[in-house]
Amino acid sequence: MSSEQTSSKRQHVVETAYRLFTQDGFHATGIDRIIAEAQVAKMTMYRHFPSKEGLIVEVLDERFRRFEEQLDRMAAVPKQPEGMIEDIIAWYGRWFDRADFNGCLFAHAIAEHGSPGHPVFEAAVRQKESLRRRMAHILEKRMSGAEAETASTAILMLLEGATLMAEMGQGGKAIDAAREAVSDIIAASRRT
Numbered sequence: 001m002s003s004e005q006t007s008s009k010r011q012h013v014v015e016t017a018y019r020l021f022t023q024d025g026f027h028a029t030g031i032d033r034i035i036a037e038a039q040v041a042k043m044t045m046y047r048h049f050p051s052k053e054g055l056i057v058e059v060l061d062e063r064f065r066r067f068e069e070q071l072d073r074m075a076a077v078p079k080q081p082e083g084m085i086e087d088i089i090a091w092y093g094r095w096f097d098r099a100d101f102n103g104c105l106f107a108h109a110i111a112e113h114g115s116p117g118h119p120v121f122e123a124a125v126r127q128k129e130s131l132r133r134r135m136a137h138i139l140e141k142r143m144s145g146a147e148a149e150t151a152s153t154a155i156l157m158l159l160e161g162a163t164l165m166a167e168m169g170q171g172g173k174a175i176d177a178a179r180e181a182v183s184d185i186i187a188a189s190r191r192t
Contacts, residue, residue, distance in 0.1 A: 010048045013038045018059045022102045026056055026112045026120070053119055056109065060123040063105055067127065071134060081141045082186055085155065088135065089179050092159055096171030103167040107160065132156045143189040151185050158182060 016038035020029045031052050035045050049055040074087045095101060106124040113120035136145075136152035143151065158178040165174035 009040060009044060013040060013045060013048060013055070014058055014062050017055055018063065018105075021056070021059060021108075022100075022105055025108060031055075056113075056120050057123045060106065060109055060120070060127065064123075064127045064130070068130065071131075081138045082183075084138045085135060085182060085186070086179070088131075089159070089175065089182060092162060092178075093171070093175040096163075096166040096175060101166065101171075104160070104163045107163065128156065128160075131159075139186070139189075142186065147189050151189060154185055155182050 013034065017029070017034050020034060020037065031045065034055070035042055038045075049058065070091065071088065074091065075084060077087075079087070106127045109120050109124040113124075115121055132152045135155055136148045139148035139151050142148075155178075158181050162171070162174035162178040165171065
């Protein structure tokens with residue numbers, strides 16, 4: 001088997017696992033189901049992913065890469081910091097409206113593997129912390145570093161809460177409230 005075919009099989013397993021984990025959760029999705037739905041041999045699965053934990057980390061890392069690429073494309077368009085933060089909020093709003101929206105895979109990973117130091121927990125935390133740092137970096141153009149750290153943490157909490165509300169069927173209301181609160185946070189930093 002060529003390295004291209006091996007890479008393709010590996011990617012197919014990751015995509016299948018992503019779909020199943022998103023739909024049904026990590027604990028509820030067994031390796032045998034992933035093997036069956038991906039239509040790969042058990043040996044192929046274990047050659048690529050010796051453990052379910054390793055597969056989960058790979059799925060999270062793949063989702064993280066895709067999210068970062070989307071944010072990088074948005075950031076490539078020159079805008080004021082407020083516009084860059086609004087782009088992130090708008091991305092969440094579009095995500096909430098997608099037919100395949102099932103909540104945040106990273107938050108679900110933290111909920112199901114909630115032990116600091118656990119590889120799945122750490123993979124999920126990397127994504128959340130990366131988004132917070134990205135927003136802090138954006139906000140440092142408008143406020144001090146300490147204020148940007150505090151504001152980015154607050155915005156992340158708003159987005160996480162909005163995501164939970166979207167899972168409850170209130171995505172539009174949640175994203176509007178988050179947008180308003182973020183605007184207030186940024187405006188307050190200008191007054192200090």
